[in-house]
Structures are given as structure tokens and as C-alpha cells.
Amino acid sequence: MGANGDGPVDTEEAIMQATYRALCTHGYANLTMQAIADEFDKTKGVIHYHYDTKEALLVAFLEYLLDAFEQHIAVEGDDPVERLETLIDTLLFGPPERTTFDHWELTTAMLEIRSEAPHNAEFRRQWSRNYETVVAMVVAIVEDGIETGVFRDVDPEQVAMLLLVSINGARIYQVTLERDDVAEVTRAGLEAIIHEWLCEDEAETSAR
Structure with a gap:
């Protein structure tokens, strides 16, 4: 994450919030990158830009x-x-x-x-x-x-x-x-x- 409060910090915060909403809606077993993207106001490609895999995203999310x-x-x-x-x-x-x-x-x-x-x-x-x-x-x-x-x-x-x-x-x-x-x-x-x-x-x- 960036340290100066600019775009990257905001984007990663938004990804974390989208992951939280998707997890609450679908549960861990049914949590997919698409489900997270559906809760996100940008494309799934933006998520993959920050996190290569679902596991990397979930480690950051925890x-x-x-x-x-x-x-x-x-x-x-x-x-x-x-x-x-x-x-x-x-x-x-x-x-x-x-x-x-x-x-x-x-x-x-x-x-x-x-x-x-x-x-x-x-x-x-x-x-x-x-x-x-x-x-x-x-x-x-x-x-x-x-x-x-x-x-x-x-x-x-x-x-x-x-x-x-x-x-x-x-x-x-x-x-x-x-x-x-x-x-x-x-x-x-x-x-x-x-x-x-x-x-x-x-x-x-x-x-x-």
C-alpha cells in the first residue's frame, strides 16, 4: 500500500471492503474473485493488479x-x-x-x-x-x-x-x-x- 494517502491506499481499502461484503454474503466456501468484484466499483482486473491470487488477497484481508x-x-x-x-x-x-x-x-x-x-x-x-x-x-x-x-x-x-x-x-x-x-x-x-x-x-x- 502507498503511505501518502493517495489512490493506491484508497483502492486497496475499497478491495478490502468489497471482500468483507462478499464474505458476509457468500461465506468462505463460496467466496470467489468474481463475487468480490461484484461488490467492487472497478473491474476484476484491478483486483488482480493488487493481488495475484485469491489466497494472497485473503491473507491481506485477514x-x-x-x-x-x-x-x-x-x-x-x-x-x-x-x-x-x-x-x-x-x-x-x-x-x-x-x-x-x-x-x-x-x-x-x-x-x-x-x-x-x-x-x-x-x-x-x-x-x-x-x-x-x-x-x-x-x-x-x-x-x-x-x-x-x-x-x-x-x-x-x-x-x-x-x-x-x-x-x-x-x-x-x-x-x-x-x-x-x-x-x-x-x-x-x-x-x-x-x-x-x-x-x-x-x-x-x-x-x-
Whole structure:
């Protein structure tokens, strides 16, 4: 991509948006370059100019999706409990402010591509990077909580794994079963873990 905000950047952004719309409409199994071109306001030849093959396009598209996802889940603040709860909410329900993508459409699109990761080394590499990025966010919050005495002295990486496995499972069930209650129940359960187990003072109070 160009770095100066000129035509190539705009064209590649348009290709990414067209790929997203085509994926949401057709699903991964039926996604073709023609289907993407049908969502694009230029010819299929323009797509091939930027991406030689469908696989090269989809590798770039996954990076595009994951970059957008990571930007939307950034959380700030001083209170580790609030930061962790905000991150859980954002991962489960999307950011509170409006973004380019509908949260559940984006979740479905990412799930479609995730299913190909066992068969595609580049997809797997990008998903691993994404997982490590989100784990690092959770670990940083938990470490801050331990240092300030808000959280018990726990293994931050184990906490991160517990939270992310629960959240990813909820997201998968939510989009595959169309069960509106799955994410809500998961949030309630994770909040109970935070307040009844992870928080130092609240855990001691509950044990009495």
C-alpha cells in the first residue's frame, strides 16, 4: 500500500471492503474473485493488479480484519477491574462507539476464516499473532491489578487463557446457534470470576 494517502491506499481499502461484503454474503466456501468484484466499483482486473491470487488477497484481508479488531478493543484507564470488564464487554459485544463493521458480522467473517487456519500456515501465523496480542493486553491488566493489590497473586497468563477461551467459545456459539443469551451469560460468569475470585478484598469477604 502507498503511505501518502493517495489512490493506491484508497483502492486497496475499497478491495478490502468489497471482500468483507462478499464474505458476509457468500461465506468462505463460496467466496470467489468474481463475487468480490461484484461488490467492487472497478473491474476484476484491478483486483488482480493488487493481488495475484485469491489466497494472497485473503491473507491481506485477514491482516486487515485483525488490525481493525485490535484497534477496536484497546482499553484505557487506571482501575484494573474496570479495564478488564471493559475489555470483556468489547470482546463479547464490540466497542461502544460505532465502527466500520457490525460486530456480529465481523465475528462471523473472522470465524469463517479461522476455520481455514488448520490448513493455511499464513492464516495460522496471523491468528497466533492476534491471540498473543490480546493475551498481552489481559496479562498487562492483571499484572497491574496484582501490583496495586486489587487482584490476588495469580498467574496472569492462566487468567488470560481462561477469559479468552470463554469469550471465544461464547462468540462461536452466539453466531452459529443465533442464541442471544450466550454472550450475556458468559459476561455474567466472567464478572463473577473477577469479583469473587480475582479481586483480593472481595475474595476474602466471600470466603468468610
